[in-house]
Amino acid sequence: MNIDEQLWDLIVIGGGINGAGIAADAASRGLKVLLCEKNDLASATSSNSSKLIHGGLRYLEHYEFKLVRKALKEREVLLENAPHIMWPLRFYLPHRPHLRPAWMIRIGLFLYDHLSQRKRLAGSKFVHFGADSPLKPFFKKGFEYSDGWVDDSRLVVLNAQQAHIHGAEILPRHKCIKARHDGQHWFVELENQIKQSLRCVKSKVVVNAAGPWVEDLFIESFDKKPPRKIRLVKGSHIVVPKLHDQSQAYILQNQDKRIVFVLPFEDDFSLIGTTDVDYQGDPGDVEIEQSEIDYLIKISNEHFIHQISEQDIVHCFSGVRPLMDDESDDAQSVTRDYTLHLEDSVNMPPLLSVFGGKITTYRKLAEAAVDKIAGFFGQIKPCQTRALPLPGGNFSDPKTLLETLQSEYPWLPAVILKRYVRSYGQLSRQILAGCQSIDDMGIAFNPVLYQVEVDYLIEHEWVSCAEDLLWRRTKTGLLLNAGEVVYLRGYVLQKLINKQYY
Incomplete structure (x- = not known):
């Protein structure tokens, strides 16, 4: 050779x-x-995480103060350098006094607010849940704090x-x-x-x-x-139609002392996870198990008025976290x-x-x-x-960028432009270069996915099959039906053959 x-x-x-x-x-x-x-x-x-930029509130229970401080400092840096794929998110923590007393949570949130300087994120506070709360009526009070969301892939x-x-x-x-x-x-x-x-x-x-x-x-x-x-720990998530119309995320306490996040996801969905299960075997073969599905559904239904079943799941994913083997007794306490x-x-x-x-x-x-x-x-x-801003992240305010692009491309549907801003930021203009109407965007694989974006992802983001595009470069896999996916696969394959990729 x-x-x-x-x-x-x-x-x-x-x-x-x-x-x-x-x-x-x-x-x-x-x-x-x-x-x-x-x-x-x-x-x-890296595409199967809970999609959070966070200090790790629960890590404080395991005395990981150094790690939490380091993560909180980085949270600010990342939010500054990638405002297109990261943004602040408020979390509600319903209080369950038999699991963690209020004083313990208050101390944890005080540390979370003060272990590192905050520039972009508001501090924590005590909250009362009113009549508009999506939680069951017996959840009367709780806590509110800030962290960040990220499109991990x-x-x-x-x-x-x-x-x-x-x-x-x-x-x-x-x-x-x-x-x-x-x-x-x-x-x-x-x-x-x-x-x-x-x-x-x-x-x-x-x-x-x-x-x-x-x-x-x-x-x-x-x-x-x-x-x-290393110790392989599996985390699984399910995606369901959104449980409520409010903008905040929820962090739910469970009887086993674990916590589960319920996060706004791609506008129309809720992301529920994660589990912590020790894993043996090939990390490439990891899949969600029935027991994990049941676990996540049960926790959601214990908290929310809107009840879900397995039939509501539109997508699920599992990832294996390669954690340092510190000989902890259980997966959730591994550093x-x-x-x-x-x-x-x-x-x-x-x-x-x-x-x-x-x-x-x-x-x-x-x-x-x-x-x-x-x-x-x-x-x-x-x-x-x-x-150093990540590519496309050289702007400060997503709302202002969206308004600017709306004035430049008034013919482009708002749902597409909003997704472009939060995926590509300033690179949206590169995708739309030369387009003066919706017809200039080429094939419509779906009302939100057009040829110009597909071509851009193949040329500039190393897409080698439709699944790369549907689930890692974008999350449009949640929106395309089976026939649209087949059509997209054929187009991507032919495009790559023409490039002599195959």
Whole structure:
């Protein structure tokens, strides 16, 4: 097998949020970066989260003060740099005194408000639930506080775009099958999962950011024993037609001391989750179990006037969180913090591995990871990402941007333009370039999904099949019927064949 002549500074294995974040940080500092991912970007854990940018109120019960403070600080940074895919969200916590006394919750919320400076988010307060409450009548009072919402899979893709803008090569559907070294450089064999072709790339440093597969990669590709152990914890969610018409989210306490979120989702739905279940097996095969469905429905029905059943579920998803194995007795108390392990010796080029982590602290993790290997590259810029908007995020107010775009494209339906603003931000203009009427947008696969957006996602966001587009680049999979999906699949396939992707 021929080896590419290009010598990369850094090869990142894993296209989830940690891998994409590290690639973006390193490339923006001037390093030559290649990122490979065996499936689609954000195809596993990073598209199956609860979609929250939060400090983790419940982590305070496990005395994770350092992690909560770090996450709260990052919450402000991320809301500033990506206002198109992140926004503030108010949470109601109905009080159940037999589960947690009011004084305990007040102390927790006080800490949550003051562990880090708040710029964008309002503080917590006590609330009374009135006649307009969607909760059952016996919930009379509770608490209100702030956190943030994020489109998790778009966060990954935008970090990959950020890396690409700064010169990185992004290779989804490329599996690392072998990694070897000559004492000075790494030689990484990649298999194109579409064409089944092989490519060997060379770098000074390798980062193992394979998430749930971090241990497997050591064994199968590096032929080494993993230096750390992870604990796989499954979290599952269900999506139902919205339970109420109000804008706030709810955080529900359960008898087992766990909490479940009920979140506004894509305007017309409610997202309910998550579970915490220890998981054994291939992370790629994870699915929601009947017991989890029953669990989430039961908790929702205990709290809300609007009752749901399994027949109301329009979508469900499960993800495996690769948490540090700290030998906790139960899954919910396992730490959400991360560890970076660097192997470096005279006879081996550097290998950095990422264990654990959570989506809110991905940027800090990436900064710490690149700082850890910076010494191997001589002159390198300091971290740039703290004040670097993600692509499309160079604006301050989504409402103002929406109004501006409405004046520029008055013929475009508001429902489409609103989705564009909260998915693409300023990049909406790139999608709509040259369009002067709805007819200029090409094929209507659905009243909210047009050809110009599909073409943009194929050209600029590494879409390799319709499912990438329907569920990770957008959430239009919730809106298209079976016939529309078949039509879209055919179009995407033909487009990729024309590009010689297949």
